[in-house]
Amino acid sequence: MKLIGMLDSPYVRRVAVSLQLLDLPFEHQPLSVFSAFDRFRQINPVVKAPTLICDDGTALMDSTLILQYAESIAPGRSLLPSDPQRLLRSLRVTGLALAACEKSVQIVYERKLRPEDARYQPWLERISSQLLAAYDELERELASGVPDIGGVAIDQAWLSTAVAWHFSRRMTADIVPEDEYPALAALSARAEALDAFRAAPYGDGAYPVRF
Structure with missing residues (x-):
């Protein structure tokens, strides 16, 4: 299988980490939907990341659908209870984590792709409030303590949460203050220390990173 997309996307990174934990080998091609648009289009005309090219040539899109397929072929492993x-x-x-990803990406696109004089502040305020609401709920979910996620113990819910939090802190740190979400910060720190996360670090590199 071949995973297409940049690891600075939380959706691509979510898939890359999950495939490792499901013990599914894959090749990673870090193509940007922006700077490599034409090359990406040759692989998938829709130019949507992540794209997974399956062994029979089928192109799958959307991280959740990709992982649904991955779960079906994983050799006796699952990231779902x-x-x-x-x-x-x-x-x-997982739904809260994906909402946080979505709102973070919307904020990034609004800031980076739309001219400053064309930005609509009420919209930014709305999606920022939705982002914070998602993290408020996730912090409450962790009220009983940060789970033990060492080794292969991490499941899809906390994997997705850790990926989302790391992305939000990288790209929207002014909106998401770390000191107001200590449990999420602790979860992220633990996750980023795992081999599967270290092998697919946030950024413009390619999996697998050797360490």
């Missing part, structure tokens, strides 16, 4: 109640909580947490 089997118990219905635990799965329900996991899906809730």
Whole structure:
């Protein structure tokens, strides 16, 4: 399989880390949807990251759909709980993490792609409040303590949360103050120390990074 997209995207990074933990080998091609638009279009005309090129040539898009497929072919591994109640909580947490990703990306696009004199401040305020609401909920989910995520113990919910938080702090730190979310900061620090995260670090590099 081949994963297309930059690791500075939380969606691409989420897939890269998950594939490793699911023990699914893949090749990573770090193409930007901006600077490498034409090259990306030759692989996937929609130019959407992440794109996963499966072994039979099928191109999958959207990190959640990619990971749904990955779970189906993983050799006896899963990042999702089997118990219905635990799965329900996991899906809730994952949904909050993906909402945080979405709002962070919207803020970044608004700031970087739209001319300053064309920005609509009420819109920025709205999506910023949604971003903070997602992290408020995630911080509450961690009120009983930061989970032990060492080794392969991390699941999709906390993996996605850690990826989202790291991206938000990198790109929207002025909106998301670390000192107001100590549990999320602690979770992120633990996750970033894991081999699967270190092998696919945030940025413009390519997996696998040797360390």
